[in-house]
Amino acid sequence: MSGPARVTHASTRAAVLDLVRAAGMISRVGLVNATGLTGGTISTVVRGLIDEGLVAETGHAESTGGKRRVMLQLNHFARYAVGVHLDGARITYVLTNLGGAVVARISRAGAGADEPAAVVARVAREADALIDSVGVERDRILGLGLVAARPAEHHEFGRALERATGLPVVLDHDATAAAIGEHWSGGVGATSTFAALFMGTGIGAGIVLGGTTYRGPSGHTGEIGHACLDVDGPRCWCGARGCLEVLAGPAAVVEQARADRALTRAAGLVGGRTRAATPVAADFAAISRAARQGNTRAVALLERSARYVAAAARTLANVLDLEVLVLTGPSFAIAGSIYLPVLRAELDSAFIARDVHPISVRLSPSAASAPAIGAAAIVLQSELVPRRQGLRLPDDLAAEEPPVFQVLR
Amino acid sequence: MSGPARVTHASTRAAVLDLVRAAGMISRVGLVNATGLTGGTISTVVRGLIDEGLVAETGHAESTGGKRRVMLQLNHFARYAVGVHLDGARITYVLTNLGGAVVARISRAGAGADEPAAVVARVAREADALIDSVGVERDRILGLGLVAARPAEHHEFGRALERATGLPVVLDHDATAAAIGEHWSGGVGATSTFAALFMGTGIGAGIVLGGTTYRGPSGHTGEIGHACLDVDGPRCWCGARGCLEVLAGPAAVVEQARADRALTRAAGLVGGRTRAATPVAADFAAISRAARQGNTRAVALLERSARYVAAAARTLANVLDLEVLVLTGPSFAIAGSIYLPVLRAELDSAFIARDVHPISVRLSPSAASAPAIGAAAIVLQSELVPRRQGLRLPDDLAAEEPPVFQVLR
DNA sequence: CGAGGATTCTTCAGTTACTAAACAAAGAAA
């Protein structure tokens, strides 16, 4: 009759490790305040983490009247993870360390119409090459994260890749991965509620609520590309009318640009003529370049798109009570500087909870490789932070006063 | 150095109690399967619940080849909770039992411009009268739930009410309360992801994700009334353009109706002339009545509104990957039958995850008093289900085969 | 009708992850 063995209480070890990562540097007393656990517990948990080599004592804080705090930091190079982003056009690989920092990165041609078995073999080979290029021992690699726009279609691929590489493979949505990547690499607080607005060829959003990734019952969350912005708008492939993607997604922008002879010539759009592997991505990049070089018609086109994206972002923020919104993904990597001010203006003037708390809108520092970095971050998270629920986490991590740092002699 | 005392592991007792409530009737073995706990644990936890009078053994299931399962049920009349909904026009009181069933219900005039102290005294008196009307002992009442459109403004009021009634008071958003009420009274599954679309004078949404209420960092969640449905639409008080509320909320519908002479006369709208306490609510009701009686202009007006609400509902469903959408609140209580088919059609044809899982759209069976019922449910939840996180709950409660019930001799 | 199996539920010893509290160590202030 006995049920399966389980850890009922959230793994304290994992929660402490996550706090150390999120804080960058923190003392044992800081962990006591942050977790609500007692000093004794923190003491033993930290000892275990130090023994495993995951955490190290890196110096002392200034005294506040008594013994100085010993500061703890994540040992960034104790473990690694591989992240792979399958896009239509390209496959991006990153190797990150425990802190989510990119140690190595390569980008290769997409799978195209190649045979799945051949693609598996190639991806495994290229991932191996990435690992070898920095000479990391195999047993320090926690696993491989694989992300794509429609992860459900890559189940079989993931399993084959697991066999080919010998690494555990986790599969996820690219937008969700991008959000986790932002979260892990520390741009946003440990318990913050935020969304990563992801623009590739389509538009999606990765959602993190109170520090926990939200995946929904079927994994189809954050489909902000199919937010309605015009009840009488043009029809979308999803069956509805006036979806953001149809009105203002990269494909829509490119289509509008192609209808403009002057702009087509000025920006050197390829799509209509040569049909490259991903004409939309290439043409969208061309339009963005033209806009940055001052082409007013390109600017107008992108700003029009930005107004729609901003309206959808506001809807998202109002529904979820967001604290942070990060723009990421290949398309924002190119055109983010044009979209950012429009979104900022919209949310500053119309976010409904703006009087209670601000909403910070920012551009990801690594928008182009965000999905791949996020893929690696998911591995780090799945291996080291099994489940964070059920533990009191600090309302504000910044409450821990940043101590003056001194190198250990 | 020792931190504050805390319950780290989710209270098993509370989780088991919640499962009994959600399942209606379940055996110990059922609980073992549902929780993942061992038989021994369930045995002792259940004994405790029976000793407290919260749960009772109510019969036997048919044998499946061995000893028959003893079925457990919530002892619905072991505890009670009071729910109070402060609306502009009216104050609604309900007394519910543990199962969330309404035992008594009264409705009185709203606070209007009365002095706060007088309102506190009146509410306390009316709540007492409600309790006395069914003759429930005071110590069986867990507390009083107070909900309003803007709970933040009623903090002081709540504290005063706590002193006046001697009952613990919890405060929450009306839309969130409505969602919890739907969840508690069992219309939706224990771990389901759903939203309660709430229409009073404004439009909001209460959100429950995987069985857990989502309140966001500042409690301003589900503001679907300020979803953008037209980037060039009319300006809203929130600062934005084209908000759902401005385009299609009850106030907008009433305004449009008043501009229509024939409809104003046919429906007998009062707003323009006499300025009642809440002209919008009264006039919206009048328009709905006219529509139900076949007035084509009223029908057209409401169906236009429904199209906008449906588009916003689709956006919400696509972002959160919803499984269930419940229409509730005073305005849906009156006009729900007109909105329901429009929303169903929209989500059946355009919900993005519809091929993976269906989304069920339904009208709350008690839309008018849903906020008050929800307020009481919040008390039940806060007292009996302190924190449900960190425990594996069943994917599908229906998996427990419904046993043939027999009354215990 | 009674043995034997199946299933449900209980009991109890053992494990784990914590807390509480005493203690030790390190620096500041006097």
Next chain:
DNA sequence: TTTCTTTGTTTAGTAACTGAAGAATCCTCG
């Protein structure tokens, strides 16, 4: 130097579980 403050460690005790054995109940079949 002495005394105080703060940080971190050790130890004993406890709550909430698991695992495994056993008791209770019911069905089936000779």
